Amino acid sequence: MTMFTYDGLPGRVVFGAGVARERLLGEVDLLGARRVLVIAGDTESEIATRLCAPFADRVAATFTQVRPHVPVEVAELARKASSEADADLVLSVGGGSTTGTAKAVALTTGLPVLAVPTTYAGSEVTPVWGMTDRGRKTTGTDRRVLPKTVVYDAELTVTLPVDLSVASGLNAVAHCVEAFWAPRRSPVASAMAEDGIRHLVAGLTTVTGDPTGPVGRGELLLGAYLAGSAFAVAGSGLHHKICHVLGGAFDLPHAQTHAIVLPHVLAYNAPHATEACARIARALGRTDIVTALRELGAGLGVPPDLRALGLNESDIDTVLAEIVAIAPPDNPTPVTEEGLRTILHAAWAGTDPMGPTP
Ligand code: NAD
DSSP, rough: OOOOOOOOOOEEEEESHHHHHHHHHHHHTTTEEEEESEEOOGGGHHHHHHHHGGGGGGGGEEEOOOOOOBHHHHHHHHHHHHHHOOOOOEEESSHHHHHHHHHHHHHHHHHOOOEEESOOOGGOOOEEEEEEETEEEEEEEOGSOOEEEEOOOGGGGGOOOOOHHHHHHHHHHHHHHHTSSTOOHHHHHHHHHHHHHHHHHHHHHHHHOOOTTTHHHHHHHHHHHHHHHHHHHHHHOOOHHHHHHHHHHOOOHHHHHHHHHHHHHHHHHHHHHHHHHHHHHHHHHSSHHHHHHHHHHHHHTSSSGGGGGGGGGGGHHHHHHHHHHHTTTTTTSSOOOOEEEEEEEHHHTTTTSSSSSO
C-alpha cells in the first residue's frame, strides 16, 4: 500500500512563448503592486528593461549587483535598495542567482516575489533560499521566499549559451531522477519528475543542434519547471548529498559532477527501486536507463569520469564518512561506506556501472 505525505506548494504559473512580453503587466496588476523593485544581473538587465517598459512608471528601483550564490553583502545591498524604494513587489528577471537575490529580500521583508526565470535552474518554484558568507553557503527553507507568480517565457532563454543550457538542464534531470526516492517522495512528485525527464531530454538534444529554435527551448523550460517543482516537494536524496560534499570539498564543477555521478547512483539504487526505474525507462524510451543517462551526458560533452574533473583517487576515502552521515536513511539501497566507495570509485574511473566488476 502506498503511503506518503504531500505538502503542496502554492504559486501561480504563466507559461508560453512571448508571455513575459504580453502578460507581465497584468501579473504585476494582479499582485496589486505600485512600487516594484526589479532585480536583474548585468547580462539580464537589458531583458528586464524591455519587459518593464509598459509599467516603467511603477519601477521604483532596479538592482543589478547580482553575484553567484548570493553573497550576504549583496543580500544586504538588495534589502537596502528595497527599503529605500519603499517597494511592494520584488520582480526578478534572470537565472538562479537573480532569483536567489530576490528570495534574500523576501526572507527578511516578507515582500512578494514575481519571478521571470531566464535559465533552467528551477529555483523560482522552491521555498529554498541560499546565501554565502566568506565562501560558506547556508541554505534554508521558508515559504516567504517562494515566488507568488512565475512567468516562464522560452523566448527569454534563447540567448542562454548552449554550455550553460546543458549545465542547468542536466542539473534538472538529476532533480527529477532523485525525486523518485528523495525523503519526501510522493506520487505527485513522481508524476512531475517522469514528465520532467521526458521534456528535459527532448529539450537538451534539440537545443544543442538548434540553440535558438523555440521547440527545444520550450521543452527545456517546461522540463525545468517540472524538475524544480518535483525537487521542491520531494527534497534531495543520496545523489545530491554526494555532489554537495564533493563540490564543497574539492571545488568540482557543479553540473558536470552531477552528470557523471547520477548514472552510478541510479545503478546503486536500481535493484531496490524497480518502480522508479520503470518510470525513468518510460520517460527515456529505453530500458537500459543507466547506459542511456551516460550516453546523454557524453553526447552533451560531459567528461566521462570524476578523474577528468581533477579528483584524486585518494580523495574518495576522505569524504565517505561525511556522506554516509547525511545520506537519507530510507535510500532504496542502504548507504554504507563500502557501497559508497563502490559508487565513487566507479564514477572516478568512469567504469560502466552495468558492466562486469573490474
Ligand atoms: P546563474 O543565475 O548564475 O546564471 C548563469 C549566467 O547566465 C549568469 O552570468 C547570467 O547573467 C547568465 N544568464 C542568465 N540568463 C541568461 C540569458 N537568458 N541569456 C544569456 N545569459 C543569461 O546560474 P543558474 O544556473 O541559473 O543558477 C544557479 C544558482 O541557482 C546557484 O546559486 C544555485 O545554488 C541556485 N539554485 C537554487 C535553487 C533553489 O531552490 N534555491 C534551485 C536551483 C538552483
